[in-house]
Amino acid sequence: MTQLIDVPAGLKGVAAAETSIGDVRGAEGFYHYRQYDAAELARGRTFEEAWHLVHAGELPDVAQLAEFAKRTAARRALTPRVARALPAIAELAASDRPLQNLRAAYELVALDQGMKPWLDVSAEDLADQAIVTTAVFPTLVAALYRHSTGKSPVGPREDLGHAANYLYMLDGREPDPARARALETYLISTIDHGFNNSTFTGRVVASSGADLGSAVIAALGALSGPLHGGAPSRVLDMLDEIGTPGRADAWIRGALARGEVIMGFGHPVYRATDPRDILLRQVAEELGSPRLDLAKAVTTSARAAFAELKPGVPLPANVELYAALVLEAAGLPRELFTPTFAVSRVVGWTAHIVEQAGHNKIIRPSARYTGPEPRSGLW
Ligand SMILES: CC(C)(COP(=O)(O)OP(=O)(O)OC[C@H]1O[C@@H](n2cnc3c(N)ncnc32)[C@H](O)[C@@H]1OP(=O)(O)O)[C@@H](O)C(=O)NCCC(=O)NCCS
Numbered sequence: 233m234t235q236l237i238d239v240p241a242g243l244k245g246v247a248a249a250e251t252s253i254g255d256v257r258g259a260e261g262f263y264h265y266r267q268y269d270a271a272e273l274a275r276g277r278t279f280e281e282a283w284h285l286v287h288a289g290e291l292p293d294v295a296q297l298a299e300f301a302k303r304t305a306a307r308r309a310l311t312p313r314v315a316r317a318l319p320a321i322a323e324l325a326a327s328d329r330p331l332q333n334l335r336a337a338y339e340l341v342a343l344d345q346g347m348k349p350w351l352d353v354s355a356e357d358l359a360d361q362a363i364v365t366t367a368v369f370p371t372l373v374a375a376l377y378r379h380s381t382g383k384s385p386v387g388p389r390e391d392l393g394h395a396a397n398y399l400y401m402l403d404g405r406e407p408d409p410a411r412a413r414a415l416e417t418y419l420i421s422t423i424d425h426g427f428n429n430s431t432f433t434g435r436v437v438a439s440s441g442a443d444l445g446s447a448v449i450a451a452l453g454a455l456s457g458p459l460h461g462g463a464p465s466r467v468l469d470m471l472d473e474i475g476t477p478g479r480a481d482a483w484i485r486g487a488l489a490r491g492e493v494i495m496g497f498g499h500p501v502y503r504a505t506d507p508r509d510i511l512l513r514q515v516a517e518e519l520g521s522p523r524l525d526l527a528k529a530v531t532t533s534a535r536a537a538f539a540e541l542k543p544g545v546p547l548p549a550n551v552e553l554y555a556a557l558v559l560e561a562a563g564l565p566r567e568l569f570t571p572t573f574a575v576s577r578v579v580g581w582t583a584h585i586v587e588q589a590g591h592n593k594i595i596r597p598s599a600r601y602t603g604p605e606p607r608s609g610l611w
Pocket of ligand 1: 458459460463492493494495496497498499500542545546547550551552
């Protein structure tokens with residue numbers, strides 16, 4: 233009989249694999265990509281630089297950056313046969329389910345690219361699939377959104393950065409630089425974050441030798457959950473419901489009394505501070521989000537209510553509270569918040585899939601059976 237090792241529920245605190253992509257140090261309120269402070273990268277670098285860093289392991293020099301930006305921008309466009317299928321997908325899932333739209337549409341990209349199990353693919357081809365996947369995500373999200381809102385898609389522009397081009401494809405006009413930079417800061421800050429639910433999911437699927445597309449689609453499924461990537465739009469719904477700073481206290485206490493979770497608070501790893509909360513609060517302030525006073529009142533009320541009603545449980549504001557304000561102020565409709573999270577996290581997912589393929593061990597844990605004893609004799 234196999235000896236089972238019990239681990240905490242949800243695998244909390246369990247190191248399930250090794251990675252050199254990045255790390256989250258919960259007690260310190262710090263996270264990094266390849267040894268570089270991620271919040272500093274978000275402040276001072278472009279999305280392409282961070283993308284190169286996460287995938288190649290080093291920040292690009294000027295020539296490498298120019299080459300990488302050109303190479304990735306050239307992969308943004310959809311092939312005609314994928315583009316032709318998008319109206320049908322947009323019609324099926326409608327505008328209120330854009331992440332499901334993205335998942336269905338990306339499946340077509342994976343098919344179109346002829347993605348095979350990575351066991352049968354060279355390291356160069358797998359790295360190229362990672363590039364195409366990341367390059368095409370904003371194009372898919374923007375085109376599907378425009379179809380589902382009765383507009384014609386706007387094709388990508390190779391002369392714009394990843395974030396500015398995403399806004400351009402959504403609106404059909406070149407974005408204001410401050411908005412584009414705010415979105416870029418958000419995108420860099422959410423590229424990777426340890427063994428979060430969707431990254432782990434992607435690695436589990438990759439560990440069976442499956443194709444990169446299947447692992448990315450599985451990660452997208454995990455991200456769709458309200459406790460993971462689905463939180464930011466719900467933050468705005470919550471702020472709408474609360475309405476004014478004076479109502480925050482009563483609203484939070486009422487929700488906690490009903491046993492509800494407060495969106496934008498709590499984290500499996502951060503205990504005191506989520507550095508993304510600090511970073512994105514600053515960005516929301518710089519952009520002049522009209523919801524700042526309300527968000528601050530909610531934070532103060534939540535902190536007081538948690539201390540009283542959930543003593544001893546550290547529930548810091550997480551990335552989602554101010555992410556919602558930044559994305560809104562950058563001009564994104566709330567139904568695109570989770571797909572926009574996917575636009576950045578796909579850099580992390582694909583890096584992890586490539587890393588998993590580089591030294592693979594199939595992930596196959598056990599479960600402790602808690603049902604009745606097997607029946608004996610004839611039944
Ligand atoms: C992120 C999240 C799933 C982490 O969950 P977790 O790892 O189980 O968190 P913890 O172990 O620290 O939770 C401890 C306790 O606090 C509660 N709790 C955690 N987050 C809470 C929140 N936002 N509001 C109210 N209670 C919360 C848990 O239900 C748990 O209560 P219990 O011991 O009575 O069961 C959780 O905090 C949550 O659902 N947050 C809201 C959604 C969100 O903002 N997600 C984005 C994350 S970046």
